Amino acid sequence: MGATTMAKALNAALADALADDERVLVFGEDVGKLGGVFRITDGLQARFGDRRCFDTPLAEAGIVGFAVGLAMSGMRPVVEMQFDAFAYPAFEQIASHVAKLRNRTRGALSVPMVIRVPYAGGIGGVEHHCDSSEAYYAHTPGLKVVTPATVDDAYSLLREAIADPDPVVFMEPKKLYFSSAEAELPTRTEPFGRAVVRRPGRDATLIAYGPAVPVALEAAEAAREEGWDLEVVDVRTIVPLDDATIAASVRRTGRCVVIQEAQGFAGVGAEIAARVQERCFHALHAPVLRVSGLDIPYPAPMLEHTHLPGVDRVLDTVARLQWDDRPDPRWLAQGSAA
């Protein structure tokens, strides 16, 4: 098939789902004629008609609430939130209904649906277009939260999300939309709940998801020059999280850095770091460290490179993993000051 972009893979997944299951409906803002602002729904309306792929009023709570009703009537809605921060008006619908309807009704009513959220930065977007909002969803029981980092995963995880009996928030890293790879579509990769080792290594484990995965891989490549052999684990599905694969990797390597593009405080990386130390304490040679965006509102385009965790920040952090068995001087300094 040759080189395919993530955007094309997502488009193919939607098209194949629409073709395979007449209950599937794709809707949102500008997803019809225009094909979405990122062209993820390109050509779907022309091929499947405006009953299957259609534009809605510009109202995100309305879009998600409409999807709830459609799911109650037996349809399989796949909705697009145009940008991460534009999904916030829908948060009440997502947190109070989408996530809870199965539980509230003891399983009598389920609302399988996919909420696609283009997220994160690195594209020079102006404010409100680059938020990393995954932690809000991951913190909400009842939602599955999935984020692909590869072209194959984009296709496969989206197909699985559409077929899943539970609602899935499908986080699409915007800066990877036009990354390309050799891909043979349709394809199926590992199912939900499985993390994947993208690069084996012996010295330390880098754990990343979504837009941070290419950063981790690049850092691992660069680390070879420093003499470190780094393993990279792609989380893929934040909920459900694959503790087993993550812990197995860290037990092998004994050192761990968790990388996320989102601001760090109370984030997904913090959860992963906590779970790693709970499970791997006796195998660890150093504290689990985190690399993340800064704890600031997403910056303006000319400053985003300062915010985004890049290869250098990852390598600097790897360097602090007590390779000489001595504690990190920063923490000692802070301890004595207190």
Place this chain on the structure above:
Amino acid sequence: MTSTPQAVRRASPRTRPPAKKPTKAPARGQATTDPTAGLLPQTEPVRLLDPDGTPLPARADYPEPPAEALRELYRRMVVGRRFDTQATALTKQGRLAVYPSSRGQEACQVGAVLAVRDTDWVFPTYRESMALVSRGIDPVEVLTLLRGDWHCGYDPAQRHTAPQCTPLATQCVHAAGLAYGEAHQGRDTVALAFIGDGATSEGDFHEGINFAAVFKAPVVFFVQNNKYAISVPLSRQTAAPSLAYKGVGYGVPSEQVDGNDPVAVLAVLARAVEHARAGQGPFLVEAHTYRMEPHTNADDATRYRDGAEVDTWRDRDPIARLETYLRTREVLDDAAIAAIAEQAEAYAADLRERMHIQPEVDPLSLFDHVYAEPTPQLVEQRELVRAELTADRESEGNG
């Protein structure tokens, strides 16, 4: 409190200014240059019975429902009120955590569900307990949420009734989506969305009605304007002439009705449902009514409204109004009324008895319906809870 009397006066037949020439809405579909034609409500709430039960002249736009329907409406209102007072009593006995009463709103609660079919979908709020029992749902299942043994006690899919909705107005968008989905699949289901006056200020009311209008979804939005959102009067919710006027901005035909006139409520809702089922899109109905009880048993209504106002509305009691009328028409007699009262007492006694049985709750069931299959993390937590429960039982056994 300066604004409250005005809000009340708007619906009050006694204090209303002398009737101006009524604006008659043109017949729907009639050619006209007025783009709002057929969308605006009539300037006065539709009324078929005077507050004292005297019938008003018959009207072509809202024919009176058949006598048998009115008899059934009366029966369910009486049972519904008895259910409601029993539920309030159960809060005092500690059997319910909380109960939001709809006493005084019986015409709306019962009239609305009588206007739809069992196969239609109803989207209730937390104040629609009476409507739900009137729809035939087991009262113990209706009160599950308020007793606190789970959230929704009935099977929504089987009863075609969404869970009682607490987040205000959010159900309006669900109704739009469901109605559109049903039509998409070739079914003629209508969705009936209940909402209160306060919740019309929420964004989801507007998004719901707008989506329904744009997609021509068969939804009846039924606003029970009971004048208060907990303590806040209608004048703090809207500057519109009345809530029914919110329809025109969305291209949705609307009507306002005297919500304490059971005959009018049933007639207006029947026509709204017919409109929706015929594929003409959504319809908005505002019923002017009054919440006789506080917001819930935990509220103190004397802090924000005075007894005189409540008395005014007591004089417009919907059950007495319908009873008088049906007696006059000889649809009901003393024996029939006594038999219905007896039914209501039996219903309440059965409810009381069953609510005094402590429900079994299984802590391990907490993990059963978070996802279709529990995640590995939930399986771990379930084992943790299981161990805690075992330890508790053992320590109780030793103690």
